[in-house]
Amino acid sequence: MATNRQWLLDSRPTGEPTMENFEQVETEVPDPGPHEVLVRTLYMSVDPYMRGRMRDAESYAEPWDVGDTMKAGVVGEVEESNHPDFEDGDVVTGQLEWADYAVAEGRDLRKVNPEHGPISTALGVLGMPGVTAYFGTTDVAEPKPGDTVVVSAAAGAVGSVVGQIADLNGCHVVGIAGADEKIEWLESVGFDEGINYKEADVPSALREACPDGIDVYFDNVGGPVTDAVWPLLNVRARVAVCGQISQYNATEVPTGPRKLGKLIEARARVEGLLVRDYEDRWGEALSRLATWVAQGDVEYQENVVEGLDNAPDAFFDLFEGTKIGKQLVKVGERSDT
Known part of the structure; x- marks a missing residue:
């Protein structure tokens, strides 16, 4: 038995x-x-x-x-x-x-x-992470051709799909990850640039990678990486908050510089994302994702x-x-x- x-x-x-x-x-x-x-x-x-x-x-x-x-x-x-x-x-x-x-x-x-x-x-790509990326990008972040899109935790199961969908939408896509081999892979699947946050001065690297500012930020990490993104948000920028992995093991909630004033200047929108809100539309997402994967558009x-x-x-x-x-x-x- x-x-x-x-x-x-x-x-x-x-x-x-x-x-x-x-x-x-x-x-x-x-x-x-x-x-x-x-x-x-x-x-x-x-x-x-x-x-x-x-x-x-x-x-x-x-x-x-x-x-x-x-x-x-x-x-x-x-x-x-x-x-x-x-x-x-x-x-x-x-x-x-x-x-x-x-x-x-x-x-x-x-x-x-x-x-x-x-x-x-x-x-993964044809499950919860892929569906999260699909709706987080198409419904929350709403990237438009020519937008600059920044994705944190970009080599993860969600972030990597977000960046590739943004690339399919004609955006300039910048991925933030924590290893050179991750950056190499991201640039091989459609990201235009990558930033290794463990090695680079992230605020300076973002200013160089995003000379025209940031239109969309897909946030998977929170913390100092997100702090570095904030000053570069353009007017009518969209921020999709999917995860805060940098904070998950914190024993106390950290208090950093107050950032909300930037939203007044930029008239930006910040929206949290839960994939369970899209339960009745999973079929739509899976159909699109399966097609993209089969065609090699999403790896x-x-x-x-x-x-x-x-x-x-x-x-x-x-x-x-x-x-x-x-x-x-x-x-x-x-x-x-």
């Missing part, structure tokens, strides 16, 4: 998470109830927003309780279905558990179309960590800033491979 490994939140982190905050347990494989589906995990996503759910504080995502099983975006294979829309062997995706197996209601799952690309992309990278046992390490890597693209954990193989 197979057992089910699960990762639990064992304690709340102070600052950066460590292995002491996680506990792995083994349980029996659960049985699906009426209208439920048993899913065997193939790939699991780790994402920066998970750090916020480890806090005992209100946010846009409900915090996990100590002792809860960690949750993640998962691509898996249906092992047993009590729902009419799913059959054994279907590949599906949904918010499931850091585990070998999980049970979900059928309404919470979506079938993955393997014809669109490797099934792992349903957690992506995946960093795959092997084994469920290594899921916490894959999560820790997010805050090191050393990886390009989507961070995934491979847990299993499809039964027909």
Whole structure:
């Protein structure tokens, strides 16, 4: 009889998470109830927003309780279905558990179309990060031909797609990332310029890369990088706030220079972004993204960590800033491979 490994939140982190905050347990494989589906995990996503759910504080995502099983975006294979829309062997995706197996209601799952690309992309460019980038760019940032667009965390799963969509819209695109190899990759997929924030004087580098100012800023990091962008915002600039990864492990909320006065001068718009607000339009985004990927107009990278046992390490890597693209954990193989 197979057992089910699960990762639990064992304690709340102070600052950066460590292995002491996680506990792995083994349980029996659960049985699906009426209208439920048993899913065997193939790939699991780790994402920066998970750090916020480890806090005992209100946010846009409900915090996990100590002792809860960690949750993640998962691509898996249906092992047993009590729902009419799913059959054994279907590949599906949904918010499931850091585990070998999980049970979900059928309404919470979506079938993955393997014809669109490797099934792992349903957690990346053809999943939540890609959809976030699509709507964050097209609906919030609204880049126009000739605009200067700056993207922070530009080599990540969201930022890299944002920059490529902006490039498709005829924009001058500047990406900010933390390694020279990231900059090289960004410039190979359509970014016009890149800035290594760990090596460059970011304010000076931005002034040089954006001589006509900044029309769109897609913010994934906050902190000093965002501070450097602010003085260059043009009249009617749009700022899409998607993430603040530089602050996620902070034990206190930092107070920096007051920046809001610039918005009066620039009449700029700052808007936060949550992909769940677009649930009824995912089909639109996935159709466009799948076409762009198939045509080679949008490229992506995946960093795959092997084994469920290594899921916490894959999560820790997010805050090191050393990886390009989507961070995934491979847990299993499809039964027909």
